[in-house]
Every structure is written in C-alpha cells, then in structure tokens.
Amino acid sequence: MRAVRVSAWFSPRFRGRFMPLLRLTILHNAANNLLPMRTGELVFPWLMRRYFGFGVLDAGAALLWIRILDMHFLGLIGILILYLRDPGWFWWAAGLAWIGALSLLVLISRAGTSPRLAGGGRARQLVRTVATAAPRDPWRIVRVYLWTAVTWTLKFIAFASVLAHFVPVDFWRVMAGVMGAELSSVLPFHGIAGSGSYELAAVAALVPLGVDPRVALAGAVNLHLFVLGTTLLLGGLAFLLPRSAGVR
Secondary structure, three states: OHHHHHHHHHOOOOOOOHHHHHHHHHHHHHHHHHOOOOHHHHHHHHHHHHHHOOOHHHHHHHHHHHHHHHHHHHHHHHHHHHHHHOOOHHHHHHHHHHHHHHHHHHHHHHHOOOHHHOOOOHHHHHHHHHHHHOOOOHHHHHHHHHHHHHHHHHHHHHHHHHHHHHOOOOHHHHHHHHHHHHHHHHOOOOOHHHOOHHHHHHHHHHHHHOOOHHHHHHHHHHHHHHHHHHHHHHHHHHOOOOOEOOEO
C-alpha cells in the first residue's frame, strides 16, 4: 500500500517500475523502524536518487508532504477515538472540517509558482521547492490520501488486534494505545529500533485511561516485538526484489 501511494504521488513516472519502488518502500520503512531519531527518513531520497535518478531535494520535499498526509490521517483517527469514547455529532463535524483542510495543499502548491518566490537566496528556493512539490491536481490528492487512509487503517486494525490480545479493554482504549506507540515512531524522539520509546509511549497512553501499568507494558512489548519481527522479515525479503527492471 505504501508503494502504491508513492506511485500515485509521482504518477505517471513510475509506470512499469513498481517492483523497484516496492523494494525502496520496504527498505525505507525498515530503516524508519530500526534507526533512531527519524534518521531512517534519509533513506528515501537516497534510494530515490540511486534507483530512479530523482533529485535528493525533490524527493525529500515529496516525502515531507507524504508525512504531512500521514499526520493528517492520524489526526482523523484521533477524532475517531474521541468519538468512540464519547459519541456525539460534533465529532462528525470536526472530522469533516479536518478533511476539508486538505484543500490547503492545492493553495500551497499554487503559491509555490508565485513570482514572489522566484529567484532569491537558498531559503526562498527551498520554500519554493517544498511548495511546488505538493500536487496541484485535486484528484491526485484524493488518490494519495485514499491510499494513506487504507495504509493506516489496515495498520491500526493489525496493531489493535495484537494489542487487544494482551490488553483486554474497550476498543477505543486499545486504539489510543496504538496511537501513542505510533506517535513515538513518527516523532523525533524515536530510539534505536524504538527500544524503550515505543513501549513508553504506549504505556503513557494506556495508563491514564485506567489500564494496569503491568498489563499495558506487556501489551506494548509484544506489539513492539511484532513490529520488529515483521520489519526484519520484510526487510530481508526486500533484497530479493529488483533494483531496476530486470536487474537485481
């Protein structure tokens, strides 16, 4: 799903090159899960340049916007958790308003072509590169966001299922625990392979909701082992995929 999302973002430049893109995406995800302080993000522009000849700055700017979409959908999941805790019409209104904020991407992209950003120093050029990296086509934004939604929805279902096996509480509490753990991996205080920080974030989210600390810690540790296990397995298998058409 992540590879399809990247392909949709850069469409049609990856047409017929999905397998190398899948390899890149899996290795990038493995680096994010294993390296500390979000340094795994550097793997994406590096591999984009190595495999496909993309400029490092252009690839990095695209990744920034993809991460913004990730954080946006996490905010939508947060609204869902609050709704499950205390159902009410206002959460539906908040969700619709939050989704409507995606229209800002089109405005930002168009602002990147403004004559005011033409020329100037490196800072202005950097702002222009980041702004123009946002897709101008509303339908492309919709496609990429839908793939973002599918990716995170499946991930939360899988992680919540694992955590619920060890922490038998209400579903919204389990979702909150997964949210805490995932925020530790997308924010800059992620430790080496998430050791300690992943568990701490999950426990910090669960304990205030009335979950016994020992139960919360056991669930967080097992969820983290699941994440690391799949990361190592898929990361190893990714090296079997071609780096370019017909070449390994």
